[in-house]
Amino acid sequence: MRASQLYAPTLREVPAEAELISHQYMLRAGLMRKSASGIYSYLPLGIRVLHKIMEIIREELDKADAQEILLPIVQPAELWEESGRWNEYGPEMFRLQDRHQRHFCLGPTHEEIITALVRADVRSYRQLPLRLYQIQNKYRDEIRPRFGVIRSREFIMKDLYSFDRDEVSAQESYRAMYDAYTRIFARCGLKTHPVEADTGAIGGDQSHEFMVLGDAGEDLIVFCPDCGYAANVERAECAPFDSAGEQETLAELEEIATPDVTTVEELTRILKIAPGRVLKTMIYLADEKPVAVLIGGDYDVNEIKLKRAIQCNQLELAGAQTIREVTKAPVGFAGPIGLGIPVYADYSVERIVNGVSGANKEGYHLRNVNIYRDYTPAAILDLREARAGEKCVRCGKVLDQARGTEVGQVFYLGTKYSMPIKAHFVDQDGQEMPFVMGCYGIGVSRTMAAIIEQHHDEDGICWPVSVAPFAVIIVPVSYKDDEQRTAADGIYKILQDAGIEVILDDRDERPGVKFKDADLIGYPLRITVGPKHLKEGYVELKLRSSHTQLLVSIDDVKDQVESILDRIGE
C-alpha cells in the first residue's frame, strides 16, 4: 500500500474530547473516528488491527475445539422473557419495535439466542461438548460512555458458549477457555492478570476476569503478593477479624447530643475516636423492603456482596423519606438499637467494643454500644469492600490493590439459562438433562485500546508485530529523487513479494512529516531510504519500540527484515 493512497487521516493536535492516551492516539493516528457518543467508525488502520486481534482469537479458539458461528444483533423479546432477563436487564438494553410493534432488542449479549439455537438442534450427549463462538457487535446503552472504545455503547466482542453434559466436563471447558485466553492476550502483546470476579448480569457462580493493570482502569482489584490470590473488589472475600478484639470492659450505654453531626467523619472529629469505632448504619431497600446494614465506620458496603448475601433482586439505598419512617430521624442518626427492621452486620462490627452509633433520634448518638448486649444482628456476613492492607483470605498475608481494565471474562454458568429455556439433551441413560453451560467474552475493541495503553511512547503507538496494521514502512527522505525512488520502489516490491505487510510513504512531504506520522501510527519497523547511505547501497532499519537502528545493504533488506520481525514478534 502506498501512503499517498492510504486513508489514514492523522491529526497533529490532540482532539479535545480524548483524555486517555489510547483514545488520543486512536484518533490522532487515524484508526477511528467518533460517530456519536460511544459509537465509533473504524478506518483502514483501525480495522486492520482489529482483524489481527480477531485472527489470533480464532486461531486459539479453534485449537481449543471451538467452532465459529454468527448470531443476529436484533433479537426477539420473547427469548428474553423466557429467561426472565427482559425485565431484569434494565435500561442499558437497547429496546426497539418493528413496524408491527413487535418487541426486539439489540443484543447486549447472546446467551438467550444461542441457548435457543442449541436447544433446537442438539439432542444427544454424543454431540457434546459443544463450544460455539462468534465475533459480533454488541450494544449496551451505557449510562456514560467514556475512555473512547474502552467503554462504548457499540463494541466488538468475541463471545463463546460451552455446552457440556455434566459439571466435570463443563469445568474442563472452563479451564480450556481460561488457558486459551491466557495465550490470546499474550500473543496480542498484553500483560493480563486473571482475577476472581463477580458474575453481574450474566449470572452463574464462578468467574474470572482478565485484567490489564493501569491507572486508567475502571475496576479495582486486590491481590496477595504472597500466595497469588487476586480478585475484583466486587468479589474479593474479606476475612472475619480475629475475635480477640480490644480487651476493654463494656461500659454503660450513654446518649450524647450531636446536633447536625450526620457523617462518620464529623463524628470521629467531635468525639475524637477512630472511624473503626463507629457503627455505620446504612438503610437499604431490598426488593422494596427496608433493611439495615451495619458496618465499621472505616469501611464501605459492597452492594454486590449484600445483594448476594441476603438474596434479593433489587437493591438500592433508601431515600430520605424511608429513612425517616424507619429510624424516626433524618439521615445521619440511624443506629442498630431498637430498629424494627432486619439488621445485617459486616464482620467488621463484631469486634467493636463500646462503639458509637446513631440513636434513631434527631440530634443524638449513642456511646458504648455493644453487640449482643445492646442489639443482635439478624446475621453477621461479609459485606464490606476489600482493599489494600486487609488480610488475605487464603494465606493471611497482607493484600495489595491496583486498578485494572477488564479485557476478558470467563463464566461458569451451570444451568442458569438451560433450565428456564428448557434446553435439554438426552444423556447416556436416556434421561433428559439441561446443558451445563459456560460463557466467555473478550472485548475486542477494548483490547485494541488496552494494547495501546501498554505499548506507546510520547511520539505515538508502538504496535507489537502481531497486531500491527502493517509491519514495515519504507520512508524515502525524498521520493522525488530518482535514486531514492528507485531504491524505495525496489525494496517495496521485494518485501511485498515476500508476503510482508508494507507501506511505502511515497508522499511529497518533508521527511520530518513522514517520520512523525510513522511514529504516531506505530509501524514496528521503519526503513529509511536516504542520501546519506544510499550511495554505498545501504538503507537504515529502525525499530519503533526500542529505537535501535542499523544499516543494511539493500541486498540484505529482505532477510534482515524477516529475521527482525521474527525476533521481535515473539
Add this chain to the structure above:
RNA sequence: CGGGGCGUAGCGCAGUUUGGCUAGCGCGCCUGCCUUGGGAGCAGGAGGUCGGAGGUUCAAAUCCUCUCGCCCCGACCA
C-alpha cells in the same frame, strides 16, 4: 439521572462579560515557487446556516426562551 463545562472552517482556539461595518487566529487543505534526515519558507486561494428553533432590537456569534449534541465528575456497568 444529579453536579460542572463546552458547541464559532477538517483539528485546536479567540471573539460573547459591555450587541455595531465584510466573523478572526494557528495548524491542516488547494495552486505556484522554493526546499528536503524529525511536523520548513514565500506568495496566492478555497473553506462558516457562529449546534438548531423562536424571540428582543435599527442591528445578534454576543441578550432572552426553548431545544439538540458533546465532554468531565458521580450513581451504573464489560
